[in-house]
Amino acid sequence: MYAIVESGGRQYRAEEGHSFSVEKLPYEVGEQIELDNVLLLAQDGEIQIGQPLVPGVTVMATVVEQYRGKKIFVWKYKPKKRYRRRQGHRQQYTRLRIDAIVAGHEEEE
Numbered sequence: 001m002y003a004i005v006e007s008g009g010r011q012y013r014a015e016e017g018h019s020f021s022v023e024k025l026p027y028e029v030g031e032q033i034e035l036d037n038v039l040l041l042a043q044d045g046e047i048q049i050g051q052p053l054v055p056g057v058t059v060m061a062t063v064v065e066q067y068r069g070k071k072i073f074v075w076k077y078k079p080k081k082r083y084r085r086r087q088g089h090r091q092q093y094t095r096l097r098i099d100a101i102v103a104g105h106e107e108e109e
Contacts (some may be wrong), residue, residue, distance in 0.1 A: 001101055004039045005059050014059050022096060023091070023092060023094070029063050035059040041054050043080065043103065056104030059100075059101050073089075085087050
């Protein structure tokens with residue numbers, strides 16, 4: 001069973017027991033959070049695709065750590081003008097561990 005969730009404008013594959021990093025979320029380490037933006041749910045060989053979200057499905061996750069990624073350098077350069085600028089950047093991330101995928105049962109028509 002897995003789900004595709006959206007966080008920070010990006011999509012991630014969430015499976016129970018696995019972890020992944022998302023752009024920084026405003027939660028403390030050890031807090032349990034609920035991800036509501038579930039775009040796809042696959043269980044028992046059956047796939048539900050949301051339009052745009054799958055109703056009644058949430059992903060429960062625990063914040064494992066808040067950390068900063070590797071430093072990247074941004075260069076600006078104009079030839080023949082003696083113009084050079086270097087700027088560094090470190091993105092902040094939140095690592096999430098997936099605890100459960102909760103699929104609510106909705107009434108069928």
